[in-house]
Amino acid sequence: MPAESTPGSGPRAWRRRRTPHDKRHSGLKAVAWTAAAVLVLGGAGAGYVYVRLNGNLTSIGIDRLLGTDRPEKAGNGSENFLVLGSDTRSGGNQRLGGGADDGSARSDAAMIxxxxxxxxxxxxxxVPRDTVVDRPECTDAEGGTHSAANGVMFNSAYATGGAACAVKTVESMTDLRMDHYLEVDFTGFQKLVDELGGVEVTTTEDIDDPDSHLKLTAGTHRLDGEQALGLVRTRHGVGDGSDLGRIQLQQTLVRALVRQVKEVGLFTHPKKLYDIADTATRAVTTDSDLGSVNSLVSFADGLKGISPDSMHMVTMPVRYDPADPNRVLPQKEKARLVWDALKNDEPIPRAATTGTATGGAKGVVSAS
Incomplete structure (x- = not known):
């Protein structure tokens, strides 16, 4: 029997309460950690691990909320999923995210x-959170309907109608079916980096951003969780101060995280493996199709062949908004090249990302 939705309003209210049989999920590599924790500990311990990690999970019924009026699933074995970093302004995230403890939440980072x-x-x-988009009408987890809106910021979709509205907005923009959804919050991200022993990056110039509380000299650094979070949130410390420069830092950190996971040697350290799996399953929320440890194991198994070198990372083609320097506008023809390439399961052509706004942060930070 599915758990009842948490009462209240706002994105956090859509999540199911944590119960031993509830559904919640981890991200790309967290799935592998979860699977390995169950297998490595073995025996009676495996049963305990399964129940404990399964009880950590929280899920959102995206398919139920969006219905059948969606792009078709790909028939060639390829998959798309939307990954959001949530900028929640409550609890432990208030200190990390800044701002008032008003219980609101926004998508601080978005990757297709x-x-x-x-x-x-x-x-x-x-997808830059400051991109001006047309948001379609959407329904939240409590059945509330939110009217369509033109010319609004991309991250307003999540703030307005939560995960389902964010997914529907992305599908409307791209005409691509989002097969899965993953979301991680500030506190979970920080703890996960610390559990992994930090991540190593190299900066080619000093970074000093009081807004994100990050201060680094040029050189190689092993960042702890708080510093890594500061890096993915740095906006005014590099480039032109736009969201585009921060996106380049986020992409670099993703590569560094994937590399660190491979270097930690989790399979030979069962206790550390379990600690990371426990942290990851508490940190991340996904769609209900990935709502159990078994589902996560299967999902991870299909992704284990992807390495940092086999990930092609770009930013959606945009240009600066002449009416507002803090906003960007989609370059629709170039963006269509990107979405068509993904729909056809082809590499993104170089022409799609040349001559677009970049934020001026390229090369400032690299994964060591």
Whole structure:
């Protein structure tokens, strides 16, 4: 019997209460950690791990909320999923995210991940949160209907109608079916990086951003969780101060995280493996199709062949909004090249991302 939705309003209110049989999920590599924790600990311990990790999980019924009026699923074995970093302004996230503890939430980072046929490579397209878009009418988890709106910021979709509205907006923009949804919040991200022992990056110039509380000298650094979070949130410390520069830092950190997971040697350290799996399953929320440890195991197994070198990462083609320097507008013809390439399971053509706004942060930080 599914758990009842949490009463209240706002994105956090759509999530199911944590119960031993509830559904919640981890992200790309967290699935592998979860599976390995169950297998490595073995015996009676495996049963305990399964119940404990399964009880950590929280899910959102995206398919139920969006209904049948959606793009068709790909028939070639490729998959798309939307990954959001949530900028929640409550609880432990208030200190990390800044701002008032008003209980609101926004999508602070958004990536469309396309896993190509064969699951050996992936294309990742970051969507600037400040992109001006037309948001379609959508329904939230409590059945509330939110009217369509033209010319609004992309991250208003999540703030207005939560995960389902964010997915519907992305599908409307791209005409691509989002097969899965994953969301991670600030506190969970920070803890996960710390559990992994930090991530290593190299900066080519000093970074000093009081807004994100990040201060680094040029050189190689092993970032702890708080510093890594500061890096993915840095906006005024690099480039032109726009969201585009921050996206380039986020993409670099994703590569560094994937590399760190491979270097930690989790399979030979069962206790650390379990700690990371426990942190990951508490940190991330996804669609209900990935709502159990078994589902996560299967999902991870299909992604284990993807390495940092086989991930092609770009930003959705945009241009600066002449009416507002803090907004960007989609370059529709170039963006269509991106979406068509993913729909056809082809590489994103270079022409799609040349001559577009970049934020001026390229090369400032690299994954060591």
């Amino acid at each position: 991940v396309h896993v190509h046929e064969g699951h050996k490579k992936a294309s990742v397209v970051s």
